[in-house]
Amino acid sequence: MTEPFIRHTGRVAALPRGNVDTDQIIPKQFLKRVERTGFGPALFFDWRFRPDGSANPDFELNHPAAQGASILVVGANFGCGSSREHAVWALREYGFRAILAPSFADIFFANCCQNGLVPARLLPQEIAELFRRHQASGGDYRLTVDLDEQRVEDGLGFRTAFAMEPYRREMLLRGLDEIGRTLLVEDRIGAYEKGREAGGERREAW
Amino acid sequence: MSARTLFQKVWDAHVVHQFPEGPALLYVDLHLVHEVTSPQAFAGLRQAGRRVRRPELTVATVDHNVPTGDRAVPIADPIAARQLAALATNARDFGVELFDLGSPEQGIVHVIGPELGLTRPGMVIVCGDSHTATHGAFGALALGIGTSEVEHVLATQCLVWSKPRTMEARVTGTLAPGVTAKDLILALIGWIGTAGATGHVIEYTGDPIRALSMEARMTVCNMSIEAGARAGMIAPDETTFAYLAGRPRAPGGAAWARAVEQWRELPTDPGASYDVRVDFDASAVAPQVTWGTSPGMVVAVTGCVPSPADFATDAEQHAVARALEYMGLTPGTPLAGLPIDRVFLGSCTNARIEDLRAAARVVRGGGRRVAAGVRALVVPGSQQVKAQAEREGLDRVFREAGFEWRNAGCSMCLGMNADVLESGERCASTSNRNFEGRQGRGGRTHLMSPPMAAAAALAGRLVDVREWELAPL
Numbered sequence: 079m080t081e082p083f084i085r086h087t088g089r090v091a092a093l094p095r096g097n098v099d100t101d102q103i104i105p106k107q108f109l110k111r112v113e114r115t116g117f118g119p120a121l122f123f124d125w126r127f128r129p130d131g132s133a134n135p136d137f138e139l140n141h142p143a144a145q146g147a148s149i150l151v152v153g154a155n156f157g158c159g160s161s162r163e164h165a166v167w168a169l170r171e172y173g174f175r176a177i178l179a180p181s182f183a184d185i186f187f188a189n190c191c192q193n194g195l196v197p198a199r200l201l202p203q204e205i206a207e208l209f210r211r212h213q214a215s216g217g218d219y220r221l222t223v224d225l226d227e228q229r230v231e232d233g234l235g236f237r238t239a240f241a242m243e244p245y246r247r248e249m250l251l252r253g254l255d256e257i258g259r260t261l262l263v264e265d266r267i268g269a270y271e272k273g274r275e276a277g278g279e280r281r282e283a284w
Numbered sequence: 285m286s287a288r289t290l291f292q293k294v295w296d297a298h299v300v301h302q303f304p305e306g307p308a309l310l311y312v313d314l315h316l317v318h319e320v321t322s323p324q325a326f327a328g329l330r331q332a333g334r335r336v337r338r339p340e341l342t343v344a345t346v347d348h349n350v351p352t353g354d355r356a357v358p359i360a361d362p363i364a365a366r367q368l369a370a371l372a373t374n375a376r377d378f379g380v381e382l383f384d385l386g387s388p389e390q391g392i393v394h395v396i397g398p399e400l401g402l403t404r405p406g407m408v409i410v411c412g413d414s415h416t417a418t419h420g421a422f423g424a425l426a427l428g429i430g431t432s433e434v435e436h437v438l439a440t441q442c443l444v445w446s447k448p449r450t451m452e453a454r455v456t457g458t459l460a461p462g463v464t465a466k467d468l469i470l471a472l473i474g475w476i477g478t479a480g481a482t483g484h485v486i487e488y489t490g491d492p493i494r495a496l497s498m499e500a501r502m503t504v505c506n507m508s509i510e511a512g513a514r515a516g517m518i519a520p521d522e523t524t525f526a527y528l529a530g531r532p533r534a535p536g537g538a539a540w541a542r543a544v545e546q547w548r549e550l551p552t553d554p555g556a557s558y559d560v561r562v563d564f565d566a567s568a569v570a571p572q573v574t575w576g577t578s579p580g581m582v583v584a585v586t587g588c589v590p591s592p593a594d595f596a597t598d599a600e601q602h603a604v605a606r607a608l609e610y611m612g613l614t615p616g617t618p619l620a621g622l623p624i625d626r627v628f629l630g631s632c633t634n635a636r637i638e639d640l641r642a643a644a645r646v647v648r649g650g651g652r653r654v655a656a657g658v659r660a661l662v663v664p665g666s667q668q669v670k671a672q673a674e675r676e677g678l679d680r681v682f683r684e685a686g687f688e689w690r691n692a693g694c695s696m697c698l699g700m701n702a703d704v705l706e707s708g709e710r711c712a713s714t715s716n717r718n719f720e721g722r723q724g725r726g727g728r729t730h731l732m733s734p735p736m737a738a739a740a741a742l743a744g745r746l747v748d749v750r751e752w753e754l755a756p757l
Binding site for chain 1: 300301303305306307309311320321323324327332334337348349361363364366367370412413414428429430431432433435436439440441442444446448478479482483509512514578599602603606698699700707717719720721722725726
């Protein structure tokens, strides 16, 4: 069971970079933990902190206006590379509830949906517009992400819709556990296994 | 039934249930597990009081965080040791076979699966690792999954997946001498982009693909994820069957003949269509070297570092400027001649026996030595690859030339163990990702083929391996 997401209004952090990979989101030295927690402090570690451990003032998440942000607006192909779900755990633990991007890497997108982090795909020009509005506001910018209505708006004239597959949307809206959901059709799994055995020598159906 | 692609046939054969809201419940034939992405999944099972549904279809090994030095020495990193111990406990408690550090079959999960004959045509294979795409070389549908999905597969032996689109990467022409499968896939990624195949499964087709060995096909499929595709596939053929025949976990006797008969039905039917097709001429491919911080930032070794001004959009120009700053490179600099500090021969992309042979061929003969000031590592993909290389005397070739000869693991591909770059060090690497900090914070990675990396080690700089005299085969 994850925290259900129906709608959320929050402060925006903008990271106008494309192809941000999961190695950047959570570097490998933090992957040795055997828990799902403890990753928030390591989010974007190499960008957030200088080699001496101090905060890097140039990094977008360290800007004073980005403190307390819960919605991340980013460039295309966000979350590419490694399958590490630790990246999503880190983003959630840091406080993000939704990520808006022109596109996401496939595995990362699936991982978000498992953890109550809403990945919303907007058009590239809409993301560009959000970056403009965020900058024009001096970083003091808020958005509402409404998953129920599949809508993003800032209350200042920006309003758009986004698509989400009904299965994923329902999972996020209700905070469902995917295993529990699959076990509702467990008899199908058993039937499939029996069918293959009955085919003899695991006869395949292609 | 209408004409179907290889992907469609494997998909159809594994649909357990179609959710009306979109995705399918897909049956998994082989679930590979390693120490880094599994502990939270097993913990979830324990918490919910669930079992592993099909432990006999689940196989575990240790690869990501393991030291590659002396195996008799206790692991220095207590957190890594705890993660390895967790996998040992989980494997024992849940009845899953584990190839641990002491096992002669231990190795990188994507090397040992094929090597043991666990990976077979027509299977659905998953692993909590994005390079699971490797196994698609056998005509399997193999994809990387997250840890929640690992837990789901452990509990149900199924994966929830929305049917992806298909892309045919139709390769024509012939690979030139000195040009490898690694160069082919790097050039292809440079062409279609690192998100070019997002949402798709790629099938690689064409004569140059058919001409590749199984190990070379694995190199191609391995990097499908670097083009954005969760899976890449190659239709099984005689090369595939010859590779699998006699492998310890492959079917034997009458079962083998029946299996081959079934596998022959897998290739895409004439007239079947893909959602997208890209055409690619292999003849034009030269040895490739990445210059930036994304695998798509790649040129021929005969080329130069590009300028941000060469790119069309603001976003690309910013990304290139940022990458050049990180890499410490100036536009217009020829790639050949660039001095390097480190060499890494390894990873699930390029650490199989053929890779080591190809690299050794560059090193062998003429008293060649690793250049002064360069540190070069050879990390075999598995303990079996290591043993085979040692039987062939390749370890001596490398050692005598000044390379370090290690035990199997992921090692410096991702630097989770002690094998990392120092900040500012420049590395010629046979791995798959040149992301910022991937091989160590501030480290600068140039991806290339094993012969190119071996030649770079000897020259102390990037060189065009085609200009090197090779030892006879």
